[in-house]
Amino acid sequence: MGTDPRIGLLLALADDELILGHRLSEWTGWVPYIEEDLALSSIAQDEMAHARALYEIVSSLDGREVDALALGREPSQYRNAVLCERPNADFAYTVARQWLYDTADDVRLRALDASTFKELREVARVFRLEERYHLDHADAWFRRLSGGPVEARRRFTEALARALPEALALFEPLDGEDALIADGTLPRAHADLLAEWLAAVGATLEAAGLDHVLTATIDQPAGEMVPTSAGAMETSAPATPPLVVPDVERRDGRWVHAGGFSGAGGRRGEHSSDFEPLWQELTGLYRAHPGARW
Amino acid sequence: MNVTEHDVREALSRVMDPEIPTCSITDLGIVERVAVDETAIEIDLLPTFAGCPALDAIREDVETAVRGVAASAEIRVRFVMDPPWTTERISDAGVRALAGYGIAGPVLVPLGRPSSVQCPYCGSMRTHEDAAFGPTPCRTIQYCEACRNPFEGFKTKSERRAPR
Numbered sequence: 001m002g003t004d005p006r007i008g009l010l011l012a013l014a015d016d017e018l019i020l021g022h023r024l025s026e027w028t029g030w031v032p033y034i035e036e037d038l039a040l041s042s043i044a045q046d047e048m049a050h051a052r053a054l055y056e057i058v059s060s061l062d063g064r065e066v067d068a069l070a071l072g073r074e075p076s077q078y079r080n081a082v083l084c085e086r087p088n089a090d091f092a093y094t095v096a097r098q099w100l101y102d103t104a105d106d107v108r109l110r111a112l113d114a115s116t117f118k119e120l121r122e123v124a125r126v127f128r129l130e131e132r133y134h135l136d137h138a139d140a141w142f143r144r145l146s147g148g149p150v151e152a153r154r155r156f157t158e159a160l161a162r163a164l165p166e167a168l169a170l171f172e173p174l175d176g177e178d179a180l181i182a183d184g185t186l187p188r189a190h191a192d193l194l195a196e197w198l199a200a201v202g203a204t205l206e207a208a209g210l211d212h213v214l215t216a217t218i219d220q221p222a223g224e225m226v227p228t229s230a231g232a233m234e235t236s237a238p239a240t241p242p243l244v245v246p247d248v249e250r251r252d253g254r255w256v257h258a259g260g261f262s263g264a265g266g267r268r269g270e271h272s273s274d275f276e277p278l279w280q281e282l283t284g285l286y287r288a289h290p291g292a293r294w
Numbered sequence: 295m296n297v298t299e300h301d302v303r304e305a306l307s308r309v310m311d312p313e314i315p316t317c318s319i320t321d322l323g324i325v326e327r328v329a330v331d332e333t334a335i336e337i338d339l340l341p342t343f344a345g346c347p348a349l350d351a352i353r354e355d356v357e358t359a360v361r362g363v364a365a366s367a368e369i370r371v372r373f374v375m376d377p378p379w380t381t382e383r384i385s386d387a388g389v390r391a392l393a394g395y396g397i398a399g400p401v402l403v404p405l406g407r408p409s410s411v412q413c414p415y416c417g418s419m420r421t422h423e424d425a426a427f428g429p430t431p432c433r434t435i436q437y438c439e440a441c442r443n444p445f446e447g448f449k450t451k452s453e454r455r456a457p458r
Contacts, residue, residue, distance in 0.1 A: 035425035035435070042345075042427040049345030049431075053375065122376040123344075129378055129451045130343055133426055 005176025006117060006185055007058055008079065011069075012174060012267055013108075014054035015080035018070055019275075020101060021047030022282050023088055031091075040094075043134050050130075053123045060119070071286035075279045076269040083166035083263065085275045089159070092152070095145060096159035099138040100167035100201070106135060107197045108170075116184030146208040160205075161216035166263030168194065168247055174267055194257050198248065202255025214248045214255055295332060297364040302328050302335055305359045312351040313430060317391035319352060323383025326374065334368040335360055340379035343431035343451070349373055381452045392448055398436060400450040411447050413438035423447070 024044035031037035055069040065072075083101065088094045109131065112124035145156035171194035180186040205211045249258045265271070285292070306328070307320040319325055319339070327338040337356060341349055353371050360369050381400040384392075389399035393414040398421075401410050411421045418440030425435040426449075434447040 035427070038425065038429070038435075039427040042431055045345040045347075045431055046343070049343070053344055122378075126344060126375045126378045129380065129453065130345075130431075132451075133449065136426060 004061060005174070005179045006120075007061060008174050008176055009180055009186060010054050010058045010061075010120065011079040012081075014051045014058070014069075015078045016084050016101075016105075016170070017047040017054070018051035019078065019080040019278065019282075020084040020097075021045070021051060022278060023084065023086070024094075024098075026088055027094065039137055043098075043137065046130055046134070050123070050127050053126075054120075057119045057123070067286065071283045075271060075275055078269065078271065078275070078279070079267055080271075081166065081170045081172070081263075081266040082272050082275075083163060083170060083266075085266070085271060085278055086163075086166070087274055090155065092145060092155035093159040093163065095138070095141040096156060097163045097167070098134075099142050100160070100163050101170070102131065102134045102138045103201055104167060104170045104197050106131060107193050107200075111186075111188045111193055114184075114187040116187075120185070142204075142208075146210055157210055157213055160210065161213040164213060165247060165261075168198070168257065169261045169263040169266065171197070172261050172264045172267045191257070198257055199254045202248075202250075211250075211255070214250075295330060295335075295364065295367060297330060297335070297367065299328050299330050301363050302330060302337070302360055305363045306337070306356065309352070309355045309359045312348045312355065314392060314395050314397065316395040317388055319356070321385045321388030321391055323385065323388065324352075324379060326377070330367075334370060335364055336370045336372070338372050338374045340375075340377070340383075341373050342379050343449070344375075345431045347430075379451065381448070381450050382454070384448070396445055397433065398445060398447040400448045400452075411436050413441060413443065414445055415443050416441035421445075 021044045024040050024047065027040040028037065028044070031040055051070065052066060055066045058064065058069055059066055083097060086093075086097065106128070109124045109128045112121055113128075115121040115124070145152045147153070148156075171190040173190045174180065177186065177189065181189055202211060202214060205213060247258055247260050247262060248255055250256075303320065303325070306325050307318050309319045311317050311319055311322055314322075322342065324340045324342060325337065326340050327336070329336040337360070339352065339356070353373070356371050357369050360367070384399065392399050393412075396414050398411045398414050410419055411423070412419055413421050413436075416438060418438055420439040421436050422439065423434055424437045424444060428435045428446055428449075432449050432451075434449055435444060436447045437444050
């Protein structure tokens with residue numbers, strides 16, 4: 001691995017797109033209706049193409065092959081945020097994750113418009129033109145689920161609360177970030193990008209009456225009323241401990257980051273236990289047949 | 295070399311998009327640069343969408359077509375991202391060629407709003423977008439309320455597209 005900090009930035013961006021694209025591709029053939037199946041499959045295809053374009057830039061810097069970058073690294077060498085590797089769970093979680101991701105991706109791509117790194121600036125401009133469709137898709141589902149029937153809104157709200165801490169960590173500062181800012185590769189620090197994104201997302205959630213997800217603790221298993229074998233109703237025990245989100249607070253009418261990332265680690269190669277099975281499937285063919293071409 | 299840039303561009307104008315066989319890649323606006331020197335011909339192409347699965351097929355078709363007018367030249371075909379391919383690069387002939395294949399040309403209105411997409415079958419403007427994602431990364435699904443046919447539309451990719 002080179003010491004060029006630009007490679008760390010490119011891999012963070014590319015691995016986010018590749019891993020989330022892989023997750024979305026798992027929906028192909030399973031979405032309840034064809035238009036949405038095409039939507040998630042097309043978005044997956046776009047994200048993977050964007051990853052490929054970014055790996056090509058890495059390849060021009062350090063000579064590694066694109067396939068080796070996408071498929072030939074050990075799990076700890078992937079730099080994607082943990083959010084991107086989480087299983088799709090239900091449709092509400094998939095949509096919540098996608099809305100948080102696409103809005104965050106838009107903020108960082110717009111910032112790269114001013115990058116001094118020509119190749120990165122050029123691809124970011126192309127990505128933004130294509131990501132407009134992703135943003136429209138995410139916004140349409142945000143409106144539909146947040147304003148939809150009680151069950152839809154409840155599940156969407158829970159999914160947002162679960163995804164949000166890990167979405168914040170999309171903006172976890174990178175190793176060598178100071179150098180990237182000094183030479184203009186990264187025109188704005190991740191802390192600055194996070195502030196912009198969080199203020200916008202916070203305002204949208206407030207307008208939808210969902211801002212409580214910004215400070216929610218996740219306890220949906222505890223609140224569920226389930227029938228016992230005897231037919232009586234009782235409250236189920238929590239399957240997972242509540243996840244506390246101490247990182248966000250409202251200050252002077254805006255939602256701001258209060259420091260710390262409870263969902264962080266991906267940028268340093270520290271992944272959740274969900275990553276290993278995904279990596280096995282994503283890279284299995286490449287590892288089984290070294291040098292294969294397709 | 296006794297081949298000119300004009301010869302190469304003319305050869306390229308006969309290369310059809312593999313997924314839209316009525317529309318040439320020059321009318322689609324993806325030929326960005328052609329350079330001819332003593333020994334080599336360089337061609338820079340722009341992907342309509344980065345995830346277009348037809349890129350390798352287009353590259354091969356371009357190489358074959360150029361080989362036809364310059365058998366001994368070294369031919370280098372690259373896909374580049376600068377400038378971005380946008381909707382405005384499709385020529386008027388390209389828009390007609392798309393319609394001839396049942397694909398409406400792109401328009402500059404936001405998704406989900408009443409659009410001015412024209413039905414390629416009956417010509418009516420009484421159409422609406424059925425789905426923003428279609429059979430390829432560059433297409434949408436539209437519906438004509440006049441002749442009641444679904445049809446495909448070319449996605450709009452433009453910095454001038456109206457805001458949401």
